Amino acid sequence: MSMFKLAFMNFKNSMRNYLSLIFSLAFTVLVLYNFQNLISSGVLDRLGIHNAEYVEMILQIITFVLGCFMFFFVWYSTNVFLTKRKKEIGIYIFTGLTNERIGKLYVIETLLIGGLALTLGLVFGILTTRLFQMMISSLSDLSIQIGFQISFRSILITSAIYGAIYMLFVIKGYVSIVRSSVLDMISAAKQNEYVHEPKCFLIVKAILGTALTLSGCLLAVKEGGMEVMRNLLLSVILVVVGIYFLFGGLIPLIFQTCSKHKKFLYQKERCLWINNVIFRIRKNYRTYAMVSVLLLCSVTALAAAFAMQARYKNIIHFRNMYTYQVLGTQDGLNSQILSSIEQDNDVKLHADTPLLIFDPSLIETLYKNNIYSAVPYSRIKQLAKETGIPFNLPEPADNEFINLSNPPLMSLITTKTDVTLTLNHKTYHQIAESYEPYLGIFEEQMSFYVMNDTEYERLRAIGQEAYLYNYQIHQPKQYQASTDELESLIASNPAQPLSYVAVDPKNSDIEWIKVLFSVCLFMFLVFVCASGSILFMKLYNDAFDDRAKYEVLQKLGFSKETLRKAIQNELRFTYMxxxxxxxxxxxxxxxxxxxxxxxxxxxxxxxxxxxxxxxxYFCYRISIVIYIRNSQIRS
Incomplete structure (x- = not known):
């Protein structure tokens, strides 16, 4: 019999045992293909060049993240498969096969599994392409035409990424088999069992894990300036390493300590499952750590999705507060501007405010800008009343100010204390920061500092006085109807320089944020499903290894119900x-x-x-049924 026929026969006979592995690998291929197809399909081009570039860049980053996830997932999957198959195919050495030929048998069988997973992933990926794009479009609230198409470029890229990663671990498995002895292969399933580590080692690991995890968590929420990004990167490393030590030290320490107390151990069938967890924790703790990190990423992705959605709505509301804004150095232009607009549109509300513009050389501040200005507190309070914008800002003292700012998508500067402004050698302390659109879209282009009226009058000597006129119309979509009149008004006052902004409510330069919302939401689902499948796949394979143990326990007289409770407790720990x-x-x-x-x-x-x-919990309940069936526990 040829090696291929023998490998195919093994593959065919063991197909049922490989289902969880095949479907898990196929799922990763499906996800990767759909993201690649979204880039290659041309759908993003309909968002406009600016948005398409942003979204494509984001999807490329996510593709890299998915590639890293696929790397570790394939690593774990092939290791589980190799450990399980070593014992089975190692028996062939007694038939005269060399390690090299056994390694080739493993390679062929593994390639059959990987090839089937790739084929299934691509087929289902192609079939769900339109559904995936419709979901992205619906969640993003985008009106784009979607059609069914097969992207051969996406198929090639997905196959190349998956194939390169998969072949790397196939070769690793081949080398492992070639270098293994007969005893290594026969006892492969037992090599990863945990032997009681010295308690001092576990204590050191537990302390390290707790300290690193807490340090990372506290560093993540620490407020600061530009060092926040560095803190975040460091916190990610500390938390990942800390979780690794928690599962490698703290949890084994807790279970080993509990197992030594007989009063605790011999209650509620604990002796049947606690020792089983202890003797498998060495093999399991890397899996638990990886799943914990994946779940942590999933929660962060979902939070990022809704945060992006909230920021998008805030930015849109902020930009559309006023339809027209005119900035000039002449007071009393409100009636002229109002009459110009009302020739073609009905004005819903209008308000104006004086302000002082300062020479940038007089300003020292953490937040750099091109134009710095001050506005009086009383006028901002009155403007809020006229426009209906919420107002709860305290009045600043002579050495204090309130910063008016546009809502950023994300700010790396999280500190809100001890923010100072030096203006003409006098230092002011920030007592509040507001993201309300009191001064509309101009807050994106200028820095506005609210001073009390007395201080504002004192600063007149060093600032150039200007006036900002704000208008909102009933039909913002008809904003272009009044632009000609405004331009004529500006042209008729050459001695008094004026500039104006007309806001297009259909402006789509930040539509990419809505796409990012749906992508983050999808990543949340991917990471959660991947975490559940990893734990499910692990328990699915562990059940076969426990057959002999449960067979002995049944012969000793343990009922199915007793063994079922023990299995429930063991599996509950795996998920909890x-x-x-x-x-x-x-x-x-x-x-x-x-x-x-x-x-x-x-x-x-x-x-x-x-x-x-x-x-x-759903995976846990299914795992109980599958585990009992695979371990062949009979009534």
Whole structure:
């Protein structure tokens, strides 16, 4: 019999055992293909050049993230498969086959699995392409025409990424088999079992894990200036390494300590599952750590999605507060401007305010800009009353100011304390910052500082006085109807320089944010499903290894119900340990994101944790049924 026929026969006979592996790999291929197809399909071009470039850049970054995820997922999957197959194919050495030929048998069988997973992933990816694009379009609230098309470029790129990663670990498995002895292959399934580590080592790991994780979490929420990005990168590293040590040190330490207390151990069938967890934790803790990090990424992705959506709505509201804004150095132009606009449009509201523009050389501040100006507190308060904008700003003292700013998409400067402004050698302290559109879109182009009226009058000597006139019409979509009149008004006053802004409500230069919302939402689902499938696949394969143990326990007289309870407890730990670590870590991750996005996200954090709990609980219930069936526990 040829090696290919033998490998194909093994593949065919063991197909049922490989289903979880094949479908998990196919799922990663499906996701990667759909993202690649979104880039290659030309759908993004309909968003406009500016938005298409932003979205394509984001999707390329996400493709890299998915590639990294695929790398670790394939690594884990092939390691599980190699460990399981070593013992089975190692028996062939007694038939006279050399390690090299056994390695070739493994390579052929693994390639059959990988090839089938790639084929299924591409087929289902192609079939779901239109559905995926419709979901992105619907979630993003975009009106773009979507058609069914097959992108051969996306197929080639997806196959190349998957093939390169998969072949790397196939070769690694081949080398492992060639270098293995007969004993290594026969006892491969037992090599990863955990032997009690010295308690001092576990204590050191537990302390390191706790310290690193807490340090990373606290560093993530630490307020600061431009060092925030550095803190975030460092916190990610600390948390990932800390979680690794938590599962490698703290959790084994807790279980080993509990197992030594007989009063605890011999209650509620704990002796049947706690020892099983202890003797498998060495093999499992890397998996638990990886799943915890994946779940943490999923919660962060969902929080980012809703934060982006909230910021987008705030920016749109901010920009559309006024339809027209005119900046000039002459007072009393309101009636002229109003009459010009009302020739073609009905004005809904209007308000104006004086301001002082300063020479930039007089200003020292953390937030750099081209134009700096001051506005009187009383006028901003009156303007808010006239326009209906909420106002709850305290009146600043002579050495204080309030910063009026446009809502940023994301700010790396999270500190809100000890912010100072030096104007003409006098230092002012910031007591508040407002993102309300009191001065409309001009807040995106100028820095506005609210001073009390007394201080404003004192600063007249060093500032150039100007006036900002603001107007909102009933039909913003007809804004172009009045632009000719405004331009004529400006041209008729050459001695008094004027500039104006007309806001297009259909302006789509930030439409890419809506696409990012749907992509982040999809990433959340991908990471949650991947986490559930990793744990499910692990338990699916572990059940076959436990057959002998449960067969002995049944012969000793343990009932199916007793063994079922023990299995439930063991599997509950498998799902709950990563979930609890993720829940604790997600609070700090989402809080950090909330500070940068300046959006409350605690409710999103709670909802995401609840959703993940439901998904993991569903996987847990299915795992119990599959585990009992695969371990052949009989009534």
């Amino acid at each position: 340990a990563p979930f609890l670590v993720m829940t604790a870590g997600s609070y700090f991750a989402v809080l950090s994101l909330s500070k940068m996005m300046q959006t409350p996200l605690f409710s999103i954090n709670l909802l995401s944790v609840l959703f993940i709990f439901i998904i993991l």
